[in-house]
Amino acid sequence: MxxxxxxxxxxxxxxxxxxxxxxxxxxxxxxxxxxxxxxxxxxxTPAHRCLIPAHVNLTAAWKNSSIPLEEDTQSGALAPSKCSRYKLEEIVSFSDRGLLPGVDVNLSNVATEDCLDGWEYDRSVYVSTIVTEWDLVCxxxxxxxxxxxxxxxxxxxxxxxxxxxxxxxxxxxxxxxxxxxxxxxxxxxxxxxxxxxxxxxxxxxxxxxxxxxxxxxxxxxxxxxxxxxxxxxxxxxxxxxxxxxxxxxxxxxxxxxxxxxxxxxxxxxxxxxxxxxxxxxxxxxxxxxxxxxxxxxxxxxxxxxxxxxxxxxxxxxxxxxxxxxxxxxxxxxxxxxxxxxxxxxxxxxxxxxxxxxxxxxxxxxxxxxxxxxxxxxxxxxxxxxxxxxxxxxxxxxxxxxxxxxxxxxxxxxxxxxxxxxxxxxxxxxxxxxxxxxxxxxxxxxxxxxxxxxxxxxxxxxxxxxxxxxxxxxxxxxxxxxxxxxxxxxxxxxxxxxxxxxxxxxxxxxLPESYGMPLPDTITHMQHFPGCCQKTPYTLTQTEEKERTAERKSPVVP
Missing domain, CATH: 1.20.1250.20 (MFS general substrate transporter like domains)
Known part of the structure; x- marks a missing residue:
C-alpha cells in the first residue's frame, strides 16, 4: 500500500x-x-528505626540511646541503626538502676537484637506508603x-x-x-x-x-x-x-x-x-x-x-x-x-x-x-x-x-x-x-x-x-x-x-528511514546495512515469493 x-x-x-x-x-x-x-x-521508604514499645519504662535519655549508631553506606557518617536496637532487657535494667548511657554504661559492650516490636517511621513526609503499611524494610x-x-x-x-x-x-x-x-x-x-x-x-x-x-x-x-x-x-x-x-x-x-x-x-x-x-x-x-x-x-x-x-x-x-x-x-x-x-x-x-x-x-x-x-x-x-x-x-x-x-x-x-x-x-x-x-x-x-x-x-x-x-x-x-x-x-x-x-x-x-514513506508490506522495508556489508542486499526466498505474489495477485472486484 x-x-x-x-x-x-x-x-x-x-x-x-x-x-x-x-x-x-x-x-x-x-x-x-x-x-x-x-x-x-x-x-x-521514609526514615525509620526500631520501635520501643510504649509499655517499656525507659527514661528519655535511655530511649534516645537505645538505638546503636552505624556508619551510613551513602554519607559515611554515623547514624542510628535502621534494623537493630540494644537488648531491651539490659537497657531497662540500666535505666531502673539510675545509670546514665555513655557515662555509667559503655554501650559498645551491650548486645543488640532485631526490631522485634516493629519499626517507628518518620511521618513528616508521608502519612503511609506500602513500605510503612507492610514493613518492607531490613x-x-x-x-x-x-x-x-x-x-x-x-x-x-x-x-x-x-x-x-x-x-x-x-x-x-x-x-x-x-x-x-x-x-x-x-x-x-x-x-x-x-x-x-x-x-x-x-x-x-x-x-x-x-x-x-x-x-x-x-x-x-x-x-x-x-x-x-x-x-x-x-x-x-x-x-x-x-x-x-x-x-x-x-x-x-x-x-x-x-x-x-x-x-x-x-x-x-x-x-x-x-x-x-x-x-x-x-x-x-x-x-x-x-x-x-x-x-x-x-x-x-x-x-x-x-x-x-x-x-x-x-x-x-x-x-x-x-x-x-x-x-x-x-x-x-x-x-x-x-x-x-x-x-x-x-x-x-x-x-x-x-x-x-x-x-x-x-x-x-x-x-x-x-x-x-x-x-x-x-x-x-x-x-x-x-x-x-x-x-x-x-x-x-x-x-x-x-x-x-x-x-x-x-x-x-x-x-x-x-x-x-x-x-x-x-x-x-x-x-x-x-x-x-x-x-x-x-x-x-x-x-x-x-x-x-x-x-x-x-x-x-x-x-x-x-x-x-x-x-x-x-x-x-x-x-x-x-x-x-x-x-x-x-x-x-x-x-x-x-x-x-x-x-x-x-x-x-540501523537503516535510515528519514524521508521514506511508511512501509505497508514486509518487502517494502528498508534494508539493514550493518557495518561490514559490502555487497547489495538480496531478497530471501520468503521475501521474493511475497513480492512475486504481489505482482501476480488479481485486483479485488
Missing part, C-alpha cells in the same frame, strides 16, 4: 478530523504518565524493588500480547479495553489487604498500562499524515505522557496516604470512556484486513468534517496489494523470519532494552536524590518536556540514525561523569543526572517513532509491542540498579553510562 498517503492526500494535513484524532489520542496517554511511575511515592527490603519489577513483568506481558491482538482485532478495541483494565485494576489496588495482593493487581495494571500506550501510538501514527505523524509520534504522545508524569508529584504532594493517592490516580481513567465515539479505527489496518468499505467510510466521514469533497473512489489503486497481503496472516514470528527483518529486530531490541534501564532507573531514583522528593520528581518530569520537544525537532529535520546515536551516546557520557564529581558538590551531580535523563528521554521518544517507521503496517503494532516487550527485561531489572546504591553510589551510574554509550554506537547499524 505504497500509495496510501497519496490516496488520502485529499484530506489535507491538519483539518478538523486530524486535530480531533491528535488531541484525543494524546489525552488517553496522560494516565500512563502517573501510573507507570507512581511507585516512586507509593513505595518510598530483612524484607528486597520486596521494595521486587514490587516495581513485578509491575514491569506485567508491562512485559502486555507488550507480548497487545501487539498481536491489535494487529488481529484492531487498534481501537485494544486501546479502550486496555485503558479499562488499567483504570479498574488501579482502583482495585486501593483495597489490597496485603503486599502479595498489591503486587498481583499491580502486575495487571502493568499489562494495561503499556498496551493502551502502544495501541494509541500506532493508531495515531497510521491515521495522521506524514508531517503531523512526525509531531504526534515524537512530541505529541510524549509531551502528554510528560504532563501525566508532572501531575504525579502534585497529586502525591496533596495526598500523602498511598491508598487515597491510588484512588485519585484511578479517577481520570473513567473520564476517557466517551472518547470511544470520537476516535476512529485505523484505515490502514482496515485495508490490511481487506475491510475496504469500512476504511472508505472513515475517510468519507473525515472529509465531511474537514469540509472537503472526497473522490468517487478512494482506495481503488491499493486493492491489488491488499489481496496478496490478506492471503497470509502475520504474527510475531515474522520479526525473525528473514535475515533483513531479523537483524533490524535484534538491534532494536538491544537499543530499547538499554533505554528502559537508563530511563526507569533514573526516574525511580528521584526519591534518593538530595532535597525534597516531590520537587526532585517534578524536576525529573519537567526535564522531559524540552527533551520531547527536541526529539520532534531532530525527527523533523535530522537523520533518524544519527539522532538516536547522538542522544544515546551523550546520555551515557553524562552518567559516567557523575562518578567524577566530588561528594560535596551534590547539586552539580544532580545537574549531570538530569542532563543524562534529558538525553535518554530524547532517545526514548526518537526510538518509538523510528521503530514505527521501520516496520510495515501488517506488522507495525506487533513490532512496536515486541520491541517494548524485549525492553521490559531492562525495566524489570532497573529497580535493582537503584538497589546497588546500598553498596556503592557510583556503581549504578557506571553501569548505566557504559551500557547507554555502547548502545549508541550499536544504533549506527
Amino acid at each position: 505504497t500509495d496510501y498517503d497519496t490516496a488520502t492526500g485529499f484530506l489535507g494535513e491538519w483539518g478538523r478530523f486530524q486535530q480531533q484524532v491528535f488531541f484525543l489520542l494524546c489525552l488517553t496517554i496522560i494516565p500512563n504518565g502517573f501510573t507507570g511511575l507512581s511507585i516512586v511515592f507509593l513505595a518510598d 530483612e524484607d527490603r528486597w520486596k521494595n524493588p521486587l514490587t516495581s519489577s513485578l509491575f514491569f513483568c506485567g508491562v512485559l506481558t502486555g507488550s507480548f500480547i497487545s501487539g498481536q491482538l491489535s494487529d488481529r482485532y484492531g487498534r481501537k478495541i485494544v486501546l479502550f479495553v486496555t485503558m479499562a483494565v488499567q483504570t479498574v485494576f488501579t482502583f482495585i489496588q486501593v483495597f489490597s489487604p496485603s503486599w502479595t495482593m498489591f503486587c498481583a493487581v499491580f502486575f495487571v495494571v502493568g499489562v494495561g498500562q503499556i498496551s493502551n500506550y502502544v495501541a494509541a501510538f500506532v493508531l495515531g501514527t497510521e491515521i495522521l499524515g506524514q508531517r503531523v505523524r512526525t509531531i504526534y509520534s515524537t512530541a505529541g504522545v510524549t509531551l502528554f505522557f510528560g504532563l501525566g508524569y508532572m501531575l504525579l508529584p502534585l497529586f502525591a504532594f496533596f495526598i500523602r496516604d498511598w491508598r487515597m493517592l491510588l484512588l485519585g490516580l484511578s479517577l481520570p481513567g473513567f473520564l476517557s470512556v466517551p472518547l470511544w465515539w470520537y476516535i476512529p479505527e485505523s484505515p490502514r489496518w482496515l485495508l490490511s484486513q481487506g475491510r475496504v468499505e469500512e476504511a472508505d467510510a472513515i475517510m468519507r466521514d473525515a472529509a465531511k468534517r474537514n469540509k472537503i469533497e472526497p473522490p468517487p473512489v478512494i482506495f481503488g489503486a491499493l486493492q491489488k496489494e491488499l489481496q496478496s497481503e490478506r492471503r497470509r496472516a502475520h504474527n510475531i514470528c515474522d520479526l525473525l523470519r528473514s535475515r533483513n527483518i531479523r537483524w533490524i529486530s535484534v538491534t532494536l531490541w538491544l537499543v530499547w532494552n538499554t533505554l528502559t534501564i537508563a530511563y526507569f532507573a533514573l526516574s525511580l531514583n528521584t526519591a534518593n536524590l538530595h532535597g525534597n522528593a516531590y520537587f526532585n520528581c517534578f524536576l525529573s518530569a519537567v526535564v522531559e518536556m524540552p527533551a520531547y520537544t527536541l526529539s520532534w525537532i531532530m525527527f523533523r529535520w535530522c537523520s533518524r540514525r544519527l539522532s538516536l546515536f547522538s542522544t544515546l551516546f551523550m546520555g551515557g557520557l553524562f552518567l559516567l561523569f557523575i562518578q567524577l564529581i566530588p561528594a560535596n558538590l551534590i547539586y552539580l551531580a544532580i545537574t549531570l543526572e538530569m542532563m543524562g535523563k534529558f538525553a535518554v528521554t530524547t532517545a526514548f521518544a526518537i526510538v518509538y517513532a523510528y521503530t514505527a517507521e521501520l516496520y510495515p503496517t501488517v506488522l507495525r503494532n506487533t513490532a512496536v509491542g515486541a520491541c517494548s516487550m524485549a525492553s521490559r527485561i531492562g525495566s524489570i531489572i532497573a529497580p535493582y540498579f537503584i538497589y546497588l546504591r546500598s553498596y556503592s553510589i557510583s556503581l549504578p551510574y557506571i553501569l548505566m553510562g557504559s551500557l547507554t554509550a555502547l548502545t549508541g554506537l550499536l544504533s549506527l547499524l
